[in-house]
Amino acid sequence: MIKIEKVRKSFGAHLVLKDVSFEVAKGETVCIIGPSGSGKSTVLRCINRLEVIDSGRITLNDELIAYRENEGRLVELREREVLNRIKDLGMVFQGFNLFPHMTVLQNLIEAPVGVKGEKRSLATERGRDYLRMVGLEDKAEAYPVMLSGGQKQRVAIARALNMEPQAILFDEPTSALDPENVNEVLQVMKKLAKGGLTMIVVTHEMGFAREAADRVIFMDDGRIVEVGTPNEILSWPQNARTQAFVKSVL
Amino acid sequence: MNSETIQTHPSAPGSANDESATYFPVYKEKSRWSFVVGTVAILILAGAFYGLVTNQNMKWSVFLEYLFSGPIMSGLIVTIELSAFALAVGLALGIFVALGRMSDNIVISNISAFYVWVLRGLPAIVQLLIWGNIGLFVPVIVLGVPFTDIALGEVRVATYLTPFVASFVALGLAESAYMGEIIRGGLQSIDSGQREAAFALGMRRGRILRRIILPQAMRAIVPSLGNQFSNIIKASALVSVIAGGDLLTTAQNIAGQNYRVMEMLFVASFWYLAILAVMSPVQHLIEKRTRRMDR
Numbered sequence A: 001m002i003k004i005e006k007v008r009k010s011f012g013a014h015l016v017l018k019d020v021s022f023e024v025a026k027g028e029t030v031c032i033i034g035p036s037g038s039g040k041s042t043v044l045r046c047i048n049r050l051e052v053i054d055s056g057r058i059t060l061n062d063e064l065i066a067y068r069e070n071e072g073r074l075v076e077l078r079e080r081e082v083l084n085r086i087k088d089l090g091m092v093f094q095g096f097n098l099f100p101h102m103t104v105l106q107n108l109i110e111a112p113v114g115v116k117g118e119k120r121s122l123a124t125e126r127g128r129d130y131l132r133m134v135g136l137e138d139k140a141e142a143y144p145v146m147l148s149g150g151q152k153q154r155v156a157i158a159r160a161l162n163m164e165p166q167a168i169l170f171d172e173p174t175s176a177l178d179p180e181n182v183n184e185v186l187q188v189m190k191k192l193a194k195g196g197l198t199m200i201v202v203t204h205e206m207g208f209a210r211e212a213a214d215r216v217i218f219m220d221d222g223r224i225v226e227v228g229t230p231n232e233i234l235s236w237p238q239n240a241r242t243q244a245f246v247k248s249v250l
Numbered sequence B: 001m002n003s004e005t006i007q008t009h010p011s012a013p014g015s016a017n018d019e020s021a022t023y024f025p026v027y028k029e030k031s032r033w034s035f036v037v038g039t040v041a042i043l044i045l046a047g048a049f050y051g052l053v054t055n056q057n058m059k060w061s062v063f064l065e066y067l068f069s070g071p072i073m074s075g076l077i078v079t080i081e082l083s084a085f086a087l088a089v090g091l092a093l094g095i096f097v098a099l100g101r102m103s104d105n106i107v108i109s110n111i112s113a114f115y116v117w118v119l120r121g122l123p124a125i126v127q128l129l130i131w132g133n134i135g136l137f138v139p140v141i142v143l144g145v146p147f148t149d150i151a152l153g154e155v156r157v158a159t160y161l162t163p164f165v166a167s168f169v170a171l172g173l174a175e176s177a178y179m180g181e182i183i184r185g186g187l188q189s190i191d192s193g194q195r196e197a198a199f200a201l202g203m204r205r206g207r208i209l210r211r212i213i214l215p216q217a218m219r220a221i222v223p224s225l226g227n228q229f230s231n232i233i234k235a236s237a238l239v240s241v242i243a244g245g246d247l248l249t250t251a252q253n254i255a256g257q258n259y260r261v262m263e264m265l266f267v268a269s270f271w272y273l274a275i276l277a278v279m280s281p282v283q284h285l286i287e288k289r290t291r292r293m294d295r
């Protein structure tokens, strides 16, 4: 469903992604692991056009997400067209990025109503369902400041879900959390993975990768080094760099 | 200590309290000099106040007579109106100035920077004089496409740019430069994650600004609005050079007739301070409300 082909991305002279290619099928959960600075976040940010790529193709259901091809060049689409595709891709950030001036429920319905033009009552009703799913139905009227880190991240997940995206990208969703809050977020994510949501998850949580991922991608220095099932990557890594990394985190 | 027991591990030495020792509260010794300095300060103030009140040249009856008089009251109202309009102009233009300075378009951002540089650089009184006299130099403005003969209509400047309008336009424009910088600071203080999250939800630039960035930036901006308003109130005293009707000009006009200059200046001073005194609790209230749902 999401296809990344030979994506190259540099910041100034620093080449951060060196011809990265992989594919994610519908309903699949793919975990991306790798050392700090290897380009994991950059991959996700390129997929939903938070970063502009140098070259390559990124498609959602075989449609280019932010560009169109024209005489051998990629031409940027207009804002409206880009956003029209972006809205089908949810994103959950390490730092939650909830809107602090809105209540939890307002956070959830802002985009469905404002972007998709849904009826407020409909978006609210579904929003409450998602809040129930993440275990926070009693926090609908709370402001983000009153929530713990784990609760904030669960709200962020519910906010992404309430746009009814085709896939959600997670960038280290538990890295900013206190240890005792990590599990409540991972539980929700495991439930989503089981429920058939398409997910790309950048994570340092090897336990989660082992349990919930269909495939694990190991990245190092802007390249995909090894891809396999969780068992293959985490228990029987073939590449020396994968072996070293896995050894260091387990 | 109290009766609460602490579970002590045998491997952690020295963590139990010594029950036999006595523990004293901290005693803070006050310096006797602080008393002396305070007393002297009060005496000096009392002396100055006594001198003022009993001064033979100071007719307090005149002060009281004019304090609530009709002309002074209408002057007060003009000053408040002038300042409120100027603040509104400053705020509205300030948003554009801030957006202009943050624009990706290099022409726009440079023009905006130049605008701020000029309007903050020129003394307010010079700007007032320019706006007050502009009708003499540009009697009509022709609306049309520059450097062509296409004209859509013309505006007779003097008809619209009355001294009152010129006053608040001048004050408002000067304020817009300051306001623009304040707003820009507020906008830039918002974490980039907010913009990214909104973008990832499919929101367009204008919508992100309106619904996500501006409401949060306002919380940084609103507290300084009060300060700006008091600055404008004070700056509004300068409008006497082109117009008048304001508090200070009215007071001075009365003084020109009754020769009680000091008394009339005191009347004006009383009202300037009164406005500020009313302002600050309002300002506190607004600050408190804007902070209520802070991160």
Ligand SMILES: Nc1ncnc2c1ncn2[C@@H]1O[C@H](COP(=O)(O)OP(=O)(O)OP(=O)(O)O)[C@@H](O)[C@H]1O
Pocket (backbone or CB within 6 Å): A011, A016, A034, A035, A036, A037, A038, A039, A040, A041, A042, A043
């Ligand atoms: N906006 C930016 N400007 C310049 N360099 C950047 C920028 N964002 C990322 N980089 C660089 O790109 C490289 C990859 O960064 P990225 O954030 O993708 O790594 P990561 O794998 O997510 O690491 P981490 O585990 O620390 O989050 C790093 O060397 C980083 O310094």
Ligand SMILES: [Mg+2]
Pocket (backbone or CB within 6 Å): A040, A041, A042, A171, A172
């Ligand atoms: Mg990262």
